[in-house]
Amino acid sequence: MVVRVGINGFGTIGKRIAAAVSKQPDMTLVGITKASPDWKAWFAKRYNYPLFLAVPEKIEDFKKAGIEVEGTVEDLVSQADVMVDCSPEKIGAKNKEVLYLPKNTKAIFEGGEKASVADVSFVSLCNYDEGVGKNYIRCVSCNTTGLVRSLYQLDQAFGIERVIATMVRRGADPHEIKRGPINAIVIDPPTLPSHHGPDVKTIMPHVNITTFAVKVPTTISHLHCVTVDLKNGATTEDVIDIFAKSPRIILLSAEKGIRSTAEVIEFARDLERPRNDLYELAIWLESIKVENKTLYFFQAVHQESIVVPNNIDALRAITSTTTKEESISLTNKTLEILEPGIYPP
Ligand code: NAD
Numbered sequence: 001m002v003v004r005v006g007i008n009g010f011g012t013i014g015k016r017i018a019a020a021v022s023k024q025p026d027m028t029l030v031g032i033t034k035a036s037p038d039w040k041a042w043f044a045k046r047y048n049y050p051l052f053l054a055v056p057e058k059i060e061d062f063k064k065a066g067i068e069v070e071g072t073v074e075d076l077v078s079q080a081d082v083m084v085d086c087s088p089e090k091i092g093a094k095n096k097e098v099l100y101l102p103k104n105t106k107a108i109f110e111g112g113e114k115a116s117v118a119d120v121s122f123v124s125l126c127n128y129d130e131g132v133g134k135n136y137i138r139c140v141s142c143n144t145t146g147l148v149r150s151l152y153q154l155d156q157a158f159g160i161e162r163v164i165a166t167m168v169r170r171g172a173d174p175h176e177i178k179r180g181p182i183n184a185i186v187i188d189p190p191t192l193p194s195h196h197g198p199d200v201k202t203i204m205p206h207v208n209i210t211t212f213a214v215k216v217p218t219t220i221s222h223l224h225c226v227t228v229d230l231k232n233g234a235t236t237e238d239v240i241d242i243f244a245k246s247p248r249i250i251l252l253s254a255e256k257g258i259r260s261t262a263e264v265i266e267f268a269r270d271l272e273r274p275r276n277d278l279y280e281l282a283i284w285l286e287s288i289k290v291e292n293k294t295l296y297f298f299q300a301v302h303q304e305s306i307v308v309p310n311n312i313d314a315l316r317a318i319t320s321t322t323t324k325e326e327s328i329s330l331t332n333k334t335l336e337i338l339e340p341g342i343y344p345p
């Protein structure tokens with residue numbers, strides 16, 4: 001079966017999922033929506049993506065700008081087997097009520113939506129099977145995806161007693177000019193814990209986790225400082241061994257010069273990834289340290305792209321087209337995701 005995919009919202013996440021869908025042999029992109037006829041609409045045309053109106057009343061603006069459309073978002077929903085809703089946060093829930101439910105069309109939502117928008121919150125490596133055959137899946141946020149990727153592996157291997165993690169979050173995506181801070185470290189949220197821990201629990205409910213978060217003046221990546229009390233204990237080497245075998249995780253070496261998120265992104269640039277995307281969770285090799293039963297490490301999350309492979313797997317789960325292993329393997333191959341291991345080797 002070739003799954004017909006529509007994408008509602010063509011911003012940071014939508015354009016990346018559109019590109020990733022176009023690379024899948026078992027999917028076809030039936031269209032994307034744009035809310036305004038700006039330069040991004042020109043790019044959608046340049047990529048030959050069928051373009052639909054996110055807001056039908058804007059038809060005159062598109063006509064004036066000379067940008068032809070195939071129809072409205074409702075037309076796109078009618079043509080798609082699954083919609084991926086990449087609209088700004090909280091709009092997805094509204095779109096579900098007015099667009100997807102009335103047409104009985106399956107939909108995938110992003111991490112800006114509440115968990116209650118969907119039947120299941122999803123990180124394919126952890127709970128693919130829970131997404132199989134569902135009508136609505138929520139792919140969790142970039143921070144939660146990063147946390148679940150490493151914590152799931154630790155939980156499987158050693159058991160988790162407790163997690164305390166601090167998220168140093170990018171203030172804005174690179175293209176955003178209206179967000180910040182530009183010269184501050186903002187405690188965000190000011191009341192603790194942050195929502196990230198409860199979000200992890202939507203997927204790993206048994207994990208005892210507390211999270212803190214700050215926002216800093218950077219646009220390229222988040223950085224997490226993670227402390228995990230391991231139920232069964234482990235050595236530093238045991239943990240390195242597990243991470244070095246874990247799909248969609250790479251261990252980056254500070255000793256060989258990768259000491260910052262700037263160098264992590266340069267690494268992705270040198271891989272010649274589109275838009276310097278890093279789909280893999282990057283864990284700093286030398287930061288991994290176990291003392292008694294407590295593990296410490298740093299990890300970097302490329303916020304703009306880490307959720308992309310998860311969305312592709314969610315499309316297969318929701319349409320029951322493949323098994324977990326088949327989907328992860330095909331997604332990894334088509335997106336050229338690195339084999340797990342230490343980089344540079
Ligand atoms: P974005 O602002 O970059 O893109 C959203 C796009 O939707 C914009 O192009 C906007 O014009 C368009 N839009 C506005 N109203 C619309 C409507 N009614 N219908 C359809 N489209 C509409 O946002 P984003 O960063 O791509 O975020 C999308 C979702 O992904 C959010 O839930 C967000 O929380 C989540 N997410 C974002 C990131 C990130 O770092 N940017 C990471 C993971 C998850």
